[in-house]
Amino acid sequence: MRMRKKKNGPARMQACADYLLDSGQMEQACEGKELRIEIGCGKGTFLLESAEREPDVFFVGIERVFGAALLAAEKLREAQTPNACVMLGDVMSLSENFPAHRVSRIYLNFSDPWPKARHAKRRLTYRTFLAEYKKLLAPDGAILFKTDNVQLFEFSLQEFEESGFLLRNRTDDLHASKWEADNIHTEYEDNFSAKGFSIHRVEAYLD
Ligand SMILES: C[S@@+](CC[C@H](N)C(=O)[O-])C[C@H]1O[C@@H](n2cnc3c(N)ncnc32)[C@H](O)[C@@H]1O
Incomplete structure (x- = not known):
């Protein structure tokens, strides 16, 4: 996915810190819920709608492109989605990040x-x-x-x-x-x- 460098990237990232999580934060947020992941979530449309349809499941979008991950996290924040987050990272590090x-x-x-x-x-x-x-x-x-x-x-x-x-x-x-x-x-x-x-x-x- 081609992405322009995001304007105000660090500030925007800070603003959606509740939705752009690392593995430890993700495990806490997930709280024993059923866990599903989307690898290469892009701008997060599927992630958001999945979370809205199934509130008892926790969804994690994994995305290696910063600009896309940021847009996905902003989408979740705007909708105040309680059961989804984005992890900025590569599929290669999956087993380090998930039990x-x-x-x-x-x-x-x-x-x-x-x-x-x-x-x-x-x-x-x-x-x-x-x-x-x-x-x-x-x-x-x-x-x-x-x-x-x-x-x-x-x-x-x-x-x-x-x-x-x-x-x-x-x-x-x-x-x-x-x-x-x-x-x-x-x-x-x-x-x-x-x-x-x-x-x-x-x-x-x-x-
Ligand atoms: C073709 S896009 C599809 C985006 C979205 N899933 C959709 O259907 O609209 C592929 C996405 O996967 C991401 N991606 C590709 N390889 C990846 C990897 N190894 N780890 C994490 N994300 C990856 C890309 O950055 C891109 O956002």
Whole structure:
């Protein structure tokens, strides 16, 4: 995601300090609630709506781009959302930041496709990342993945299966499917959908 340098970044960050948390603060804020995370939450539209729909669940958006994380945190602050926060950081440090087997859902929404074969290991559904997600997921946990990118989708299905995940509720046209009724659109989703791309979605379970 391309982002201009944010004007007044430090001051704005300070203003939404209650929503831009580190791992210790996040654990406190979560208070034993069911925990779900979105990796690469962008500007936070999905995060906010998810939290509003499910007040008994705590949602954490992980985002490595400062400008996007800031916008997401500002969105949560404006809505005074009590059950969500943003963590500025990279997927690589997940297991340092979350207790083992505590997360019930990991959302991967429109992850960067990294189309070149030599960059396959950077895709967030590459097997080394899946191994990290397994450490976080509760026994009945799942990864919910959606993308407009057919090549990334096919690659991911294979990675999920080879990593021992069980695939359920797959669709190659989410917006025309029965799952659309509960689907929360992301910024990229609306963008790609408006351009005529159909949206692929699958749930990958540990068990
Ligand atoms: C294509 S955008 C999708 C944003 C949002 N999920 C949506 O659907 O509108 C991918 C997002 O993932 C973030 N991202 C990519 N790799 C990441 C990583 N390794 N750790 C954390 N965030 C990452 C990017 O900064 C970007 O905001």
